[in-house]
Amino acid sequence: MLPPYRIKVVEPIPFLDPQQRREALADAGYNPFELRADQITIDLLSDSGTGATSAAQEAAAALGDESYAGARSWFRFRDEARDLTGYPHLLPVHQGRAGERVLFTSLLEPGQLCLSNTHFDTTRANVTLAGAEARDLPCPAAFDLDSADPFKGDIDLDALAATLTGPERDRVGLVLITITNNGLGGQPVSMANLTAVRDLCRAHGVPFFLDAARFAENAWLVGQREPGYRDWTPRQIATHAFGLADGCVVSLKKDGLSAIGGLIGLRDDDLFARCEANLIATEGFSTYGGLAGHDLERLAQGLREVVDPAYLRARAASTARLARLINEAGVDTVQPAGIHALYLNAGRLLPHLSPAEFPGHALGCQLYLDGGIRCAELGSLYLGGMDDRHRLVTPAPFELVRLAIPRRVYTDTHFEYVAAVLADIAKEPGRVPGYRVISSPPLLRHFKVRLAQLPTGGGGAD
Numbered sequence: 434m435l436p437p438y439r440i441k442v443v444e445p446i447p448f449l450d451p452q453q454r455r456e457a458l459a460d461a462g463y464n465p466f467e468l469r470a471d472q473i474t475i476d477l478l479s480d481s482g483t484g485a486t487s488a489a490q491e492a493a494a495a496l497g498d499e500s501y502a503g504a505r506s507w508f509r510f511r512d513e514a515r516d517l518t519g520y521p522h523l524l525p526v527h528q529g530r531a532g533e534r535v536l537f538t539s540l541l542e543p544g545q546l547c548l549s550n551t552h553f554d555t556t557r558a559n560v561t562l563a564g565a566e567a568r569d570l571p572c573p574a575a576f577d578l579d580s581a582d583p584f585k586g587d588i589d590l591d592a593l594a595a596t597l598t599g600p601e602r603d604r605v606g607l608v609l610i611t612i613t614n615n616g617l618g619g620q621p622v623s624m625a626n627l628t629a630v631r632d633l634c635r636a637h638g639v640p641f642f643l644d645a646a647r648f649a650e651n652a653w654l655v656g657q658r659e660p661g662y663r664d665w666t667p668r669q670i671a672t673h674a675f676g677l678a679d680g681c682v683v684s685l686k687k688d689g690l691s692a693i694g695g696l697i698g699l700r701d702d703d704l705f706a707r708c709e710a711n712l713i714a715t716e717g718f719s720t721y722g723g724l725a726g727h728d729l730e731r732l733a734q735g736l737r738e739v740v741d742p743a744y745l746r747a748r749a750a751s752t753a754r755l756a757r758l759i760n761e762a763g764v765d766t767v768q769p770a771g772i773h774a775l776y777l778n779a780g781r782l783l784p785h786l787s788p789a790e791f792p793g794h795a796l797g798c799q800l801y802l803d804g805g806i807r808c809a810e811l812g813s814l815y816l817g818g819m820d821d822r823h824r825l826v827t828p829a830p831f832e833l834v835r836l837a838i839p840r841r842v843y844t845d846t847h848f849e850y851v852a853a854v855l856a857d858i859a860k861e862p863g864r865v866p867g868y869r870v871i872s873s874p875p876l877l878r879h880f881k882v883r884l885a886q887l888p889t890g891g892g893g894a895d
Contacts, residue, residue: 434750462883474805484840497727520698527723529684545606586614619771690735780832790867804854
């Protein structure tokens with residue numbers, strides 16, 4: 434599928450030799466987050482803020498108005514975001530986690546429940562910091578990694594209804610649906626599921642919000658997979674999805690096509706007033722929210738570009754092609770392929786490693802050691818329960834590795850290289866060693882954890 438753009442500006446990428454990579458990873462405590470960017474050949478750690486901007490975005494940025502209050506750039510951004518989402522109240526923030534903090538501390542009370550299809554890392558942390566409990570209710574299809582079910586990102590409607598009518602019903606302070614479901618394979622959420630969630634929340638008087646970092650990609654997959662929406666444009670589907678919810682929190686470092694930025698969208702006047710006061714005290718005045726005028730201009734243009742069907746079609750096709758190459762190399766991925774990332778089934782590829790030896794993390798480290806490829810584990814290191822000696826007590830349900838695809842950055846040749854490195858690992862998976870945790874923070878463990886490599890043959894469970 435031909436991308437609807439050509440490359441105008443390039444930057445060099447580093448090529449370290451194997452010994453340099455071994456030394457770099459050891460110095461980083463075997464934590465890819467601690468590696469330097471100039472030690473990475475292909476960076477698939479995140480699709481957040483890592484995309485390429487367009488010539489039109491950079492031209493718009495030159496118009497940035499840096500006035501402290503009421504900047505022209507704010508009104509251009511506000512009008513574009515309002516037309517897309519339909520929300521009367523909009524607050525800019527410097528990124529999604531800032532929006533989560535402002536929203537959750539303004540909406541949730543200590544002891545309440547936040548129900549979701551799946552909370553991602555900072556979302557769960559900000560719910561916890563607000564004194565509430567984050568609880569995931571993924572649909573049953575999400576647990577079959579190999580099935581072709583088109584909407585494994587859905588929330589379990591039966592479990593949601595049972596919670597809203599059960600003994601904990603008075604504790605439920607928010608239902609938050611993540612589109613797409615990043616924590617469970619980048620899978621989309623159907624419009625039928627969103628509509629049913631809206632109806633349940635209205636019937637029980639519970640706020641319903643979207644975590645809509647990948648609203649455009651979810652809309653594209655809905656248009657491809659859900660009957661009744663195949664003649665809708667991605668923008669129409671996205672606007673309809675926003676219209677079902679009471680509000681949203683969005684990291685615009687993904688489908689805003691920008692290196693920075695976020696958004697809170699609201700309908701309720703009183704909640705808006707609380708969030709605005711919180712924002713002004715901690716992020717910035719309500720017409721910039723921690724963003725520069727040139728950032729607001731890039732975002733306004735990015736919100737137009739990201740729903741372009743040609744762009745979304747090419748991006749989805751590129752990810753699907755990489756999935757085929759990886760599968761042909763002998764490595765299973767969560768099916769069906771999403772758009773923003775592919776999720777490798779490390780537990781299946783590395784059966785010689787127990788969950789206590791962190792096979793997802795082990796595969797991610799081996800990708801760097803063999804090819805300079807950086808990625809993120811979504812397995813027992815990230816999701817598992819540990820005791821105070823950093824030993825695994827409760828394994829994660831799956832041992833996955835996320836290859837997050839930056840927008841408009843890498844060519845198919847780069848992805849062929851990734852698949853080739855994986856193919857070499859798959860030929861001799863038994864050579865991949867496990868790891869043990871040396872030190873770890875109590876919250877958001879995966880960002881700052883330090884580990885040690887185990888001798889090949891294990892020992893991590895002892």
